[in-house]
Amino acid sequence: MTDLNEHTITEAVLERFGDTPDPRLRMIIASLVRHLHDFVRDVEPSFAEWQSAVEFLTRTGQMCSDTRQEFILLSDTLGASMLVDAINHRLPAGATETTVLGPFYVRDAPELPLGADVSQGSPGEPLLVEGTVASAGGERLAGAVVDIWHSDKDGFYDVQLPGLQHAAGRGRFRTDAQGRFHFWTIQPAYYPIPDDGPVGDMLKASKRHPYRPAHVHFMIAAPGHETLVTHVFAAGDPYLDSDAVFGVKRSLVREFTRKAPGTAPDGRRMDTAWRHLAYDFGLKPAG
């Protein structure tokens, strides 16, 4: 039995975890213990402060549901998600840069034919999105799966709208033989991340705003390549410089170009003004 003190306890805890059979888990826990203890020694929390931290984490866990992931929001707003992203994407030339997945991805979104309109009648400025998917080396990829999702004109995702029973602003496409895709939707808006929970409390206490600049999410999968998770951001958005989750990269910003009424490239007759976004994606070869 040893009398542990504030200096000796860290090695004692590391020793206790020393029999962890999985070497990767052993390494992760050891690093966690060292950094957690260093953090505690650095800030010297009072009991009341430590209790506040426990309560903050508890509320964060209890805020999570099928359609809300508050720990991902916490990771995002602390810059940890983009750091994990950067570490996992040391990319070759020609590969599109990545950004956060975010909390609104839904598995098994409806698969739709090229050219379909995913807006499902949600009001807003019509937007034609088109592009290509290629390997980083330039070879076009046919049959790549292009999952897309974005907010409505008020900044809400379909899963945030309690009355809505179907997918909207969300769909899955496959590139054609030339690696091309296109679909119709509506112009997304900048929006606050959900800020009625502990993460919102943290942002308020720090005088940080909760906004993300307008963007369309893409998850693109093709055999022999790493799945690409990214956004394309709307040029000119007021929050490009202060994205609440630190997700913006210059290469991911594009004009969502305003167009006058007339005939769109796919032959659709437009009676109102509409917008046009084009982006060509490059996927990193796997392995």
Added chain:
Amino acid sequence: MTDLNEHTITEAVLERFGDTPDPRLRMIIASLVRHLHDFVRDVEPSFAEWQSAVEFLTRTGQMCSDTRQEFILLSDTLGASMLVDAINHRLPAGATETTVLGPFYVRDAPELPLGADVSQGSPGEPLLVEGTVASAGGERLAGAVVDIWHSDKDGFYDVQLPGLQHAAGRGRFRTDAQGRFHFWTIQPAYYPIPDDGPVGDMLKASKRHPYRPAHVHFMIAAPGHETLVTHVFAAGDPYLDSDAVFGVKRSLVREFTRKAPGTAPDGRRMDTAWRHLAYDFGLKPAG
């Protein structure tokens, strides 16, 4: 708009938190961001690993209830609680050493007269606990509030027993004019911390056992003094050297002495063998 990378993102996040009005909160968040980012750079988690961490924390929050605090268990088993304890208790001579509060403390336990039996008929070896409360300088403290709680003979606290409607192995006493207290109960047992949740999963993955050596919790409050939170551990317990929460200190271990049937010090006639624990507590003056 800056293209943040794995090296520049930390300063960008710190800058974003730079307007936090409360200087203490600003310091804590800055330290958290630095240590969290250093941890991520150290372990270089894959997306799947980061997702596992998010899921672990989510399950930890969702395991919490009125009678279960899984984040306290996590803090305890990572040695963080005892580290916070050590930092907050740089004690003068004569002051009793402290240890973790643990997750089973209940506010407003029933106040009982000195000599009462808190076992409430729970089976086990009878135990007489007596002691004194003094200021670290030696002056006895009359009217100090002595909150006690401990496990039953099977290692369970009253709040863990779903059928039980009343407090058991739990009570609150006031010291007499000479700073003395005594009460009857039953001998507590070593026990596993609740290990059917994420913290239990962590211990299993690390080949750590979940046991704590047998002990009685004390929380002792007196005007003009810091409230003392501690345990007294039973000498000879097989888990004194490997307490799952790192809470044992030599000065807190005492014999729970076995006694033959006969008359106890308070005059109670004992027909069976019983045990006797004596401990004199010293409280640190406040401020």
